[in-house]
Amino acid sequence: MAIETGSAMRCFPIGDLSGLILGLLLGLTVCGQPSAAADDDATETSPAAQEHESGRGRGPGMGRGMGRGFQGGRGPGAKVGNFQADMRTIHAMFDNRDKIRRSVMLLPDGAESLTESDDEELAAMLKDHVPNMDARVLGNAPLPPMTFHPVFVALIKHADDYTLDYEETDKGVKVTYQSDDPYVVMLVQEHAKLVSRFLQNGHDEIHADYELPEFDEVTAAAKAKALKARGMLFTTLSSRLGEVIKAKGPAAAIEVCSKEAHVLAENVGEQLGVRIGRTALKLRNPANASPAWAEPLLSATPSVATFVDLPHNQLGALLPIRLKEACTTCHGPVDTIPPDVREALTAWYPDDEATGFQVGDLRGWFWVEVDTAVATTQGGR
Numbered sequence: 001m002a003i004e005t006g007s008a009m010r011c012f013p014i015g016d017l018s019g020l021i022l023g024l025l026l027g028l029t030v031c032g033q034p035s036a037a038a039d040d041d042a043t044e045t046s047p048a049a050q051e052h053e054s055g056r057g058r059g060p061g062m063g064r065g066m067g068r069g070f071q072g073g074r075g076p077g078a079k080v081g082n083f084q085a086d087m088r089t090i091h092a093m094f095d096n097r098d099k100i101r102r103s104v105m106l107l108p109d110g111a112e113s114l115t116e117s118d119d120e121e122l123a124a125m126l127k128d129h130v131p132n133m134d135a136r137v138l139g140n141a142p143l144p145p146m147t148f149h150p151v152f153v154a155l156i157k158h159a160d161d162y163t164l165d166y167e168e169t170d171k172g173v174k175v176t177y178q179s180d181d182p183y184v185v186m187l188v189q190e191h192a193k194l195v196s197r198f199l200q201n202g203h204d205e206i207h208a209d210y211e212l213p214e215f216d217e218v219t220a221a222a223k224a225k226a227l228k229a230r231g232m233l234f235t236t237l238s239s240r241l242g243e244v245i246k247a248k249g250p251a252a253a254i255e256v257c258s259k260e261a262h263v264l265a266e267n268v269g270e271q272l273g274v275r276i277g278r279t280a281l282k283l284r285n286p287a288n289a290s291p292a293w294a295e296p297l298l299s300a301t302p303s304v305a306t307f308v309d310l311p312h313n314q315l316g317a318l319l320p321i322r323l324k325e326a327c328t329t330c331h332g333p334v335d336t337i338p339p340d341v342r343e344a345l346t347a348w349y350p351d352d353e354a355t356g357f358q359v360g361d362l363r364g365w366f367w368v369e370v371d372t373a374v375a376t377t378q379g380g381r
């Protein structure tokens with residue numbers, strides 16, 4: 001069976017980022033809208049094509065923290081600035097890319113990037129650049145030449161299929177993309193990583209060999225479903241637990257947990273058409289023993305999301321659960337657990353092994369089984 005691991009949330013801290021690209025990318029990307037440049041019109045991106053837009057003046061862009069995306073509708077609402085001025089900004093950022101830092105976080109449904117500089121002028125450029133490029137894309141105005149990179153081409157083609165929000169920070173700009181389409185999630189993540197590489201490697205990266213990753217739609221949709229189920233079960237369990245603890249205290253919550261935890265998991269499973277549960281190496285409830293397929297994987301204590309192909313068109317997912325402060329009341333070192341909680345645990349779980357954990361420890365895993373035969377598929381790309 002094929003095993004693949006990868007954390008659902010990965011961080012790519014990148015120290016000295018740079019440039020031109022940054023600019024470009026940042027903005028563009030951020031603003032990826034369909035434009036002639038996406039398809040075939042090379043001249044659209046050349047500086048010479050700027051005349052037709054000069055004189056429109058520089059507009060205020062989308063404004064701080066304003067989101068854009070399909071909810072916002074599409075249209076030439078924002079004012080397009082001067083192409084040469086925008087290119088000068090891009091070049092200035094490129095020349096100073098060692099003073100720009102960027103980090104990217106990949107999320108189950110998109111990506112988040114933070115691009116900043118301690119240099120005030122550069123920070124101001126970063127802030128301006130995003131709305132400027134956004135206006136350019138929205139107005140179908142000429143785009144910088146690097147939008148011919150395959151990542152940009154694909155992303156701009158799918159500009160209607162993701163949303164982006166941007167927000168100024170003290171020293172730069174934070175951009176968040178989100179999509180419900182797993183293929184587009186891959187694209188926005190590729191884009192975020194590409195921008196970082198551009199900043200690291202400069203011009204070389206623009207022409208570096210690159211191919212969009214192979215994309216297996218069905219598997220990606222199944223993975224997305226597993227992550228969604230995990231999110232729903234986590235939220236449901238946390239809010240129910242919080243409610244009971246608040247009303248009756250943690251000792252009373254033990255009994256509620258013992259009666260409801262499984263039911264809540266079944267409900268989420270039914271709602272999404274998956275099977276889901278929680279498991280661990282040190283179990284509280286022996287009924288939470290892992291499904292057979294997960295056993296060999298658990299012994300390796302995977303600390304990142306792990307996916308595995310199962311027979312009969314099933315995808316299995318193991319998604320790590322870490323201990324938080326709030327969990328220590330019932331899972332921390334025994335001598336720190338309140339006496340009434342200890343008593344309730346002994347009463348309901350005589351074989352309890354799930355104590356002695358510290359904050360941050362790997363407590364266990366959500367396991368999910370998704371039927372890939374019914375996973376959603378989308379049309380051609």
Ligand code: HEC
Pocket residue numbers: 241245250251253254255257258259261262278279280282283284285286288321322323324326327328329330331354363364365
């Ligand atoms: C009020 C006490 C309480 C708190 C707080 C609590 N748990 Fe639990 N936990 C339990 C009980 C009781 C069970 C057994 C539920 C069952 O019977 O399925 C359990 C089961 C589990 C399991 C399933 C595996 C097993 O050992 O049976 C995991 C994983 C888990 N808890 C993680 C956490 C995490 C992470 C937190 C904090 C976010 C947390 N728990 C907070 C009481 C608690």
